[in-house]
Amino acid sequence: MILNRPWTKRAIALCVVLGLALTFGCRRRKYENPITKDTLQPDKVLFDKAVKDIEKGRYEIARLTLNTLINTYDTSEYLAKSKLAIADTWFREGGSHGLAQAEAEYKDFILFYPTLEEAAEAQDKVCNIHFRQMEKADRDTNHALRAEDECRQLLVQFPNSKFAPGGQQRLREIQEAIADHEFRVGSFYHTKGSYVPAANRLEAMVNQYPLYSNADEALWLTADSYSRLGPRFQDRSVLALTRIVKDYPLSSRVEDAKAKLTALEKPIPEPDPVALARMKYELENYDKPGMMSHFWGIFRKSPDVRAAAKSGTPAMTGLKPTVPVSVPTPADIEAAAARAESAASADVTVSTVTDSSALDSKPDARQKPPQQNATTPAQSSDQSTSAQKPEKKKKAKK
Numbered sequence: 001m002i003l004n005r006p007w008t009k010r011a012i013a014l015c016v017v018l019g020l021a022l023t024f025g026c027r028r029r030k031y032e033n034p035i036t037k038d039t040l041q042p043d044k045v046l047f048d049k050a051v052k053d054i055e056k057g058r059y060e061i062a063r064l065t066l067n068t069l070i071n072t073y074d075t076s077e078y079l080a081k082s083k084l085a086i087a088d089t090w091f092r093e094g095g096s097h098g099l100a101q102a103e104a105e106y107k108d109f110i111l112f113y114p115t116l117e118e119a120a121e122a123q124d125k126v127c128n129i130h131f132r133q134m135e136k137a138d139r140d141t142n143h144a145l146r147a148e149d150e151c152r153q154l155l156v157q158f159p160n161s162k163f164a165p166g167g168q169q170r171l172r173e174i175q176e177a178i179a180d181h182e183f184r185v186g187s188f189y190h191t192k193g194s195y196v197p198a199a200n201r202l203e204a205m206v207n208q209y210p211l212y213s214n215a216d217e218a219l220w221l222t223a224d225s226y227s228r229l230g231p232r233f234q235d236r237s238v239l240a241l242t243r244i245v246k247d248y249p250l251s252s253r254v255e256d257a258k259a260k261l262t263a264l265e266k267p268i269p270e271p272d273p274v275a276l277a278r279m280k281y282e283l284e285n286y287d288k289p290g291m292m293s294h295f296w297g298i299f300r301k302s303p304d305v306r307a308a309a310k311s312g313t314p315a316m317t318g319l320k321p322t323v324p325v326s327v328p329t330p331a332d333i334e335a336a337a338a339r340a341e342s343a344a345s346a347d348v349t350v351s352t353v354t355d356s357s358a359l360d361s362k363p364d365a366r367q368k369p370p371q372q373n374a375t376t377p378a379q380s381s382d383q384s385t386s387a388q389k390p391e392k393k394k395k396a397k398k
Contacts, residue, residue, distance in 0.1 A: 032088070
């Protein structure tokens, strides 16, 4: 058999050794926040013991040691570090339960120690907790929205920390996944022929996330949706085409947008130099997918954010639902009411009677007698019977 060959046995043994080495290597990774102070204080001894347990993956034992330190030495200078280390044990342990516990512990740390440098790290890890649980763009976006809120909180509360640049890039990647979800929904509506929800969804997404890698295609579908809704929405279609030419000058849809604007006899804008420089930078720093990326993407749970922007300021507000274009605005309702009122006033006029003799000289139309030449249905029936009688007499004479 093939398994009895010497080289096969060596290969299997090598794979087992490598697997064990990788497993223990991952569990023995260094702790990020050790205390370098060299002292034999009992609280420091307990903290160092907990750190060793964390590095070896003994998280439950580490938490027991850290809780002992907190409860025994309530005035220790290592209380903040101990509380952060407890959160780190849950974070390293992973799983839905472990990550939920880690988030709660990090939030408590930020609440009790908001001025420490580690508070920014705690907020960054809260963002990373939801970032790790994000799913693909065609699935639930709950964790993506939570990650967006937490990363935005990092930039607002700790703008000068060393974690701010990384949090900003992570926020761009999160917003790439959210925008991709909105684009898929809007594209589905457009393909289905529901142009009102398609235009509403796509335009709101581009306005909220202009750094989205497929924003130019979203604007193209928006313009097409408005053009199919009739002349009333021609201005909105022109605006979407203009944004393609101006804000996304290196897009593959620029020439098509220019042709559409020319056909509509609209001016073609000049490209924005800032947008041009940004798109050049994105093309130069684009991460090309590997040969097997499409194959492994089937089994990947997390979204593909390689196309996320590497520059530009991410949106600092959340995506909010917008009113569809088919719903009339208060201004439209007021204008329609004014038009109806003017039309009614043109048909019926009301004025005050100044000449009281008009009622005597002009008889009431309702009391006007019927015309002499008018015939009633009874008279018409009598005439028809009288016309038939001579014919009967003629027949009798014959």
